[in-house]
Amino acid sequence: MGKAYYDIVGTDDSWGVRHDNDPVGDYASKEAAFEAAVLAATNAIKFGHEVRITVPGNESSETTLGVVTN
Numbered sequence: 001m002g003k004a005y006y007d008i009v010g011t012d013d014s015w016g017v018r019h020d021n022d023p024v025g026d027y028a029s030k031e032a033a034f035e036a037a038v039l040a041a042t043n044a045i046k047f048g049h050e051v052r053i054t055v056p057g058n059e060s061s062e063t064t065l066g067v068v069t070n
Helices: 030-046
Strands: 003-010 015-019 022-027 050-054
Touching (some): 003 030, 015 030, 030 050
């Protein structure tokens, strides 16, 4: 079967999920984008695809959920 790779990508105030090189979504946090990727990955698993989800580490200005702190 195929492969389904999901990469969480973002900036300080917006996160998305890149799949097939197309970033999709506008999520307020890294966690929200991850949850969307998990939902998509669950469907891919049902079709027998290999699945990978990658989430970047934190920058110094982010909380653990990927939002900016003041």
